[in-house]
Amino acid sequence: MEQLLIAIFGAALLTLIYRSYRIPITHRWRRRQARTMCEQLCGRDRDQPAALHYARLRAMDPLAFEELLLEAFERRGHRVIRNRRYTGDGGVDGEVIIDGQRWLIQAKRYRDAIKPEHVREFAMLCATRKRRGMFVHTGRTGGMSRTVCSGADGIEIVSGQRLLALLTGGPFEPGRFSPRDRVGRTPSSYRDRTPL
Numbered sequence: 001m002e003q004l005l006i007a008i009f010g011a012a013l014l015t016l017i018y019r020s021y022r023i024p025i026t027h028r029w030r031r032r033q034a035r036t037m038c039e040q041l042c043g044r045d046r047d048q049p050a051a052l053h054y055a056r057l058r059a060m061d062p063l064a065f066e067e068l069l070l071e072a073f074e075r076r077g078h079r080v081i082r083n084r085r086y087t088g089d090g091g092v093d094g095e096v097i098i099d100g101q102r103w104l105i106q107a108k109r110y111r112d113a114i115k116p117e118h119v120r121e122f123a124m125l126c127a128t129r130k131r132r133g134m135f136v137h138t139g140r141t142g143g144m145s146r147t148v149c150s151g152a153d154g155i156e157i158v159s160g161q162r163l164l165a166l167l168t169g170g171p172f173e174p175g176r177f178s179p180r181d182r183v184g185r186t187p188s189s190y191r192d193r194t195p196l
Contacts, residue, residue, distance in 0.1 A: 033060070034067035038075060042169040053164055057138045058111055066093040066107040069136055072167050073098075091125050098174055104131050110139025114157075119145045123152035134158050134174060136166075 037060065041053070057065060070080045073096045081095040081102075093107045106122045108114060114137050126133035133155040141157055149157050156174065158166065166172045 030061060030064040030067045031071070033064040034071045037064075037068050038071045038167065041167045042075070046168045050161075050164060053167075054138055057167075058109060060109065062107075062109045065109045065138075066105075068167065069105060069107050070094045070096070075169070076172070091122060095131075102131050103174060104129065104133040106133065106135045108135070108137040108139070110137050113140040113142040114145050114159075116142070116144040116148050119148045119155075119157070120152075123148060123155050126155050127152070132175070136163060138163070 037056070045053075057068075060068065070082060074080050079097040081097070083092070083094060091106060092104045094105045096103050096105060104122075104126055106118075108118065114135075119135055122133055122135050131154070134157075135149070135155060136158040138159065141159055145157065149155060158174075162172060164170070
């Protein structure tokens, strides 16, 4: 009986060790940084000015920013699929399942305007995989990037106030803005324009 208890205890201990070391140390550090940032953005720092939020997001490690987005989706109760590694991810920084639909996530921590070719490449990737996608970024969305997004089915750009709503626990619904609805609007009429 005593040997059985020792065997069970040993198996449980090995399982715990395996689970904690299965995730590389750098991944664990970035997830911890993302959890801390998410707690701050949803808690005590929620009502800070948007410019301060953006300064903090742009100062983050780019890979921790990817983890922050996935953490924000998890906190909303969505199932998240993380990549096993950060490099060589094929242009997809993670996946999230929302209302039974699988969304591909592309995260860009920009200071300036996003590049239309990045949006185009992500749109082609989503079309190839037959999935919807969210291009999430901290920069400005220029007219050419909006045109690319409006010409592609199933992808949307998440930035500005929508990004802050996602990260601070505010109302956020993917698919709420159809790319077709955006055609013909002037850049200043977009809701995701935030003063920097």
